[in-house]
Amino acid sequence: MSADFNPSDPFALFRQFWQQAAPPGAQPFLPPMSEEEIERKIAELRVVEGWLAMNMGMLTMQIKTLEVQKAALAAMKPKEN
Template sequence: MSDTPKDQDPIEMLKRMWSGAGVPLPGMVAPTLDIDELDKRIGDLRTVEHWLKMNLNMLQATVQGLEVQRSRLAALKAMATQTSASAGGAGTAQDNPFVAAMWPWNMMQPPPADSDKSAKPPDKTPAARKPRARK
């Protein structure tokens, strides 16, 4: 009667099934009843979870940094093409390299219109020279 299926141990049946597959029996099939062992496993799994979360956060930060770098490069490329297209048509700022340095003159107010009338004309007579003393 020992050959009947109800007399067989289910754990032994699982062990035979797993041993035939060539894969070792996982620890979760036969759960442990020791609380300290369970606490240790929980602690180990939490450590692995935190490590995986840290790696995930670093990966997300790297991807985000690369996306920002890509968007900046795309914006710079668009600005360069826009600048080269507008410089090809107008070309006024490119003709005179000193235009950028002249911005203070553009900010100054022009003199009043009546300032020309009140100004004295310059003296056109040559200044009298004093004779040099000879030694």
């Protein structure tokens, strides 16, 4: 273990890792981007968002279809006395 280990600081290990991994002055999470790059990234993410929304719609429809089939099978099942 490191001599700087402090059990009351659970993020010390991550902080130490990021300080060693990134060169001084670098932003490890968000690299600097131009306005055009940001707009392009937003457009790409909107396409992914639309694709995911379409898949969620299809998944929801399939779940509802299976629920209807289950209810139909339950309705046709003979009653036990």
